[in-house]
Amino acid sequence: MILYLNPFTGLAGDMLLAALLDAGASLDAVRRAVDLTGLTGWRLSAERVRTGPLIATRVLIDVHDDATERPASTLIAMAERTGLPAAVAALTAIAEAEGALHGVPAAEVHLHELGGHDTLIDIVGCAAALRDLGVTRVHCAPLPLGEGTVRTRHGVLPVPAPATLALLRGALVRGGAAGEAVTPTGAAVLHAVATVYGPAPEMELRATGYGAGSRELPDRPNVTVAMLGEPAARRDSQVILTTNLDDVTGEVLGYVIERAIAAGAADAWVTPAVMKKGRPAHILHVLTSHELAGALQDLILTETGSLGLRRSVVEKVALPRNVGTVELHGQTVRMKHGPWGVKPEHDDLAKLAATTGRPLRELAREALDAL
Template sequence: MILHLNPFTGLAGDMLLAALLDAGADLEAVRRAVALTGLTGWRLSAERVRTGPLSALRVRIDVQDDATERPAATLIEMAFRTGLPVAGAALTAIAEVEGALHGVPAAEVHLHELGGHDTLIDIVGCAAALRDLGVTRVHCAPLPLGEGTVRTRHGVLPVPAPATLALLRGARVRGGASGEAVTPTAAALLRAAGAVYGEAPEMTLRATGYGAGTRELPDRPNVAVAMLGTPAAGHETQIVLSTNLDDVTGEVLGHVLGRLLAAGAADAWVTPAVMKKGRPAHVLHVLAPAERADALQEVVFAETGSLGLRRGTVEKVALPRHFETVELYGQDVRMKRGPWGVKPEHDDLVRVAEVTGRPLRDLAREALDAL
């Protein structure tokens, strides 16, 4: 599923979560994911509100613990308990940016305004909603930067806040908004999800959602719009990147594949090869949407140290597919259905196997039987 975001008046973590819920994400699935963090003393709900002339969804987080400061390492550990890579990556990005701004290692960062329940719930909630909706690609229109000042633990800072600007490096931005239009939480989520900035991609529109912010604006509704669609059937031009590597370990190659997929690669794989003088080697291949090819090329160079690569154009035929969800032992398992069959998502089965101790192949059969 493709997600395209229109940050009409800006974007915050709670606005994104509300828009995804309004587009069809299951609130109970989001609550279960947050519960896996071990966080206590919270309640997450959603209500329909009117903002300007529009009806939209707004999330509400009620907490018994009003502490807003926590070590970043604690929040990162809690996020990774959920098995949601986007959540862990978003909080890691926040810690790295804050550490760079204040001159301390990321592992020693202590979050102030971003250390409360809201940050963790928004980030884990959005990651869970993306998984529930089966989102594999995130696109976003240019983000309004905002202007003015914001008061923080470190005093009055310019808007956009320094952490937000650092997290938005590489994003497409625009003027035309007042106040804090984009929050660090939203910026971190977009980075972790590998968002591509620009016009909406060609797709078949399936659902829309409107997430309301808390501010009331005098001349317009304060909303972020989520549009969900499936890739248009037919041929799609993509770029193949490839490079020969004879000095990179298998552990590093595994890490590189994960980085490439998280950064928006359509696929990434490694094949064995024999180079000159009989040297054993590997060939790293990356299938890249045209708009992500340059960014993915930089990931290859940075992670492998390669001095060059090959680029070629291919025609990819993408058949329509959609996700259904079944429940196994209290856990959601996504089922990818195409024209010629259905298959459970491997990562979801692994999560159920870790909880239950059951063999993976038995769970795959049970998931198919549950349809």
């Protein structure tokens, strides 16, 4: 699942969590993840609120514990109990940013404003919500930097806060917002999930969520917008060449398919048929681009001796895919990854089976287990 964020008025940890909940993440899943940290004295809920003309979700964190400061290492250790790498990475990034700013090792950083319940709940909650939604890629529009000042334990600091700016290194940013538009927790989560900044990626939209902030703005809703989508299928026009054959051997048909694939056909296959007078036959199909259709037409007619064929223009839908590799018994096996699964390359498995003497089906299972 792809997540695209529009930080309309900014992005804070609680606004991001609220937007993910509004888009369909389970509040119970978030609570269970926070429970695993061992944090006590808190209660997390969500409510529907009106902000400007929009109805959005706002998260409420009630704290019954006076502890507002903690060593960063304590928060990181608590996050490690959840099994959420994004939460650990976000808190580690905060510790490193604060350490660099104050000239102390990250392991010795003591968090003041960021050491309380809110920071841990927001970051662990966002990581849990992302996992619950099945998000694998995060994209974000340019972030509004904000302006003004913020009062901290270290005194009055400019907005954006120095820690926020450190966490936003590499991000696309813009002006045009008053006050603290992006918080360190929001920036840390985006940093931890390797957010890509820019326009919305091509995707099939599945859900939308609006996360409300605590401030009321006079002229606009105070929201972060979350959009969830599946990878968009690529659509393009292709040609199918077909011909009926009742006097061509299976060896010739196999040869033509191999030649067509080698010449650039997207696919080639044969289906059985019964022709007039009950004669058994085969239908040869070759799927190709418009550019290669002429050359492949000549190949089919020349090799099969057919007196003609049919050309049909079709729309091809192709889901995004990529190829990775695994090492198996000293050889490299290519793995074809798609949105819904992964499959070892048959030719590589066949070569490995021939050299090792192991059954092909066992090697296929081992390749999947090696991922």
